Amino acid sequence: MALSASHLKVGDSHSETVVENLTRTQIVQYAGASGDYNPIHTDEMYTTKAAGYPSVFAHGMLTMGLTGKMLTNYVGDGRLTKFGVRFTNQVWPGDTLVATATVTAIENGVVALDVATTNQDSKEVVRGSAEARIDP
Template sequence: MPLKASNLKVGDVHTARLVEDLKRTQIVQYAGASGDYNPLHTDEVFTTQVAGYPSVFAHGMLTMGMTGKMLTDYVGDARLTKYGVRFTSQVWPGDTLEATATVTEVAGGLAKFDVKTINQNGVEVLSGYAEARVDP
């Protein structure tokens, strides 16, 4: 059921758990689905010994996609009109992610949201905005 403007007010917060204990398998599956086989996401030896990171890490677009699903689950299918993010920290295997959408404006059949995704340590890994059509 789509979200209704009459049920929203500025400051309302919707929160959802995106993933608990992100697996390397999920990261590799995303590489296959997206066609992005950058070794930073798939090759532990390259990532640790050549690039100097502690481990492979998730694609930013994987985090964006999971956060986007939280938004569409909240506002309804085909309701998003804008969605943009900034990746603020890496997502590692084993991370648990939680996303929030905070209503910033409701007017003219549109709702605007600030969006944030954090890991299990409270570190922000994604920040952004969204806008969605809402029924009266």
């Protein structure tokens, strides 16, 4: 279901919990599907002993993909025209993420959205924006 301009106003928002208690196995799934096998995402021994991080952590693109799920659920299938983010904090196994889209403009059949994803400590992990085609 696509959004309709006649039912939207600036400031409207949509939130979803896009992952609860992120597992190392889901990070492995993402490595396999995306082809990004950087061991900092899946190899605890390398990451803690050679790279100097407290544990493996999620690919930024996994967090963007999780955030994208919230967006497509909101704007409808195949409606996105733009989606961009900055990765502001790392995402760790065990994290629970909530992704939110907030309407910032509606014009010429396009909705502009502010996009933010936060973890269970209300720390922002992704910040960005998106645009999608909407119905009249």
